[in-house]
Amino acid sequence: MKDIKNDPAFVEGMEAFLMGDWSAAKDSFMQLEKHFPENDHVIFILGNIYYSLGVLDKSIEYYKKTIEISDGDVCGNAYYKIGVSYFKMGKFTEALQAFKQSIQAEKSQHVMVYYYLGLISTHLGNDEQAIKYFDKLRLASPQTKMAIFIEAQLKVKRHEFETAIELLLQFLEVSPEFAEAHHLLGAAYMGLYQNMKALRCFRKAVELNPADKRSAMEISRLSTTDWP
Numbered sequence: 001m002k003d004i005k006n007d008p009a010f011v012e013g014m015e016a017f018l019m020g021d022w023s024a025a026k027d028s029f030m031q032l033e034k035h036f037p038e039n040d041h042v043i044f045i046l047g048n049i050y051y052s053l054g055v056l057d058k059s060i061e062y063y064k065k066t067i068e069i070s071d072g073d074v075c076g077n078a079y080y081k082i083g084v085s086y087f088k089m090g091k092f093t094e095a096l097q098a099f100k101q102s103i104q105a106e107k108s109q110h111v112m113v114y115y116y117l118g119l120i121s122t123h124l125g126n127d128e129q130a131i132k133y134f135d136k137l138r139l140a141s142p143q144t145k146m147a148i149f150i151e152a153q154l155k156v157k158r159h160e161f162e163t164a165i166e167l168l169l170q171f172l173e174v175s176p177e178f179a180e181a182h183h184l185l186g187a188a189y190m191g192l193y194q195n196m197k198a199l200r201c202f203r204k205a206v207e208l209n210p211a212d213k214r215s216a217m218e219i220s221r222l223s224t225t226d227w228p
Contacts, residue, residue: 040070056085076105111140161191179209
């Protein structure tokens with residue numbers, strides 16, 4: 001494979017790409033494709049350019065071509081981007097297959113594949129599998145806190161309240177102003193009949209989001225209930 005790093009078109013195209021000038025980047029890399037049609041790096045970046053332009057069917061075409069000509073270095077990333085493209089198109093079955101291929105490919109670097117696999121499993125009604133994927137994401141990327149919140153939602157849905165509370169308290173350590181998390185925490189405490197804690201959570205949710213009618217309703221209900 002020829003070295004293209006010093007090619008003027010590559011330098012110009014990368015500058016445009018990094019600056020977000022997708023039209024100019026596309027022109028440069030289309031020229032590069034004519035001279036380096038088997039260079040997987042050029043083809044992969046063309047896929048990224050079309051992805052950024054919102055031409056998802058074209059981006060998928062270039063990602064698939066990347067996989068066909070690649071020596072393996074970028075296959076995992078290409079499968080990942082195919083999955084994201086299909087996900088944005090609402091084609092969850094195709095996205096699911098691509099993400100699974102991304103995991104199997106060597107040198108795949110995208111831990112966020114587990115995030116998308118979790119979301120797709122949720123959409124398909126497979127909550128148990130979704131939780132497993134979000135667990136993997138939490139282990140692989142502890143800084144990805146949104147996965148914790150989504151997993152907590154699934155735990156509440158499955159009435160696994162104690163685990164949900166642990167996850168939500170962890171999430172709120174870094175996002176204390178997220179009103180929805182306080183509402184969900186209140187729901188989890190209610191599930192364990194810890195009504196005073198639930199009431200405090202719902203009040204915090206309303207404090208952060210005065211338009212939260214669900215939490216306001218729970219406050220009213222809990223405030224007028226005679227607890228044993």
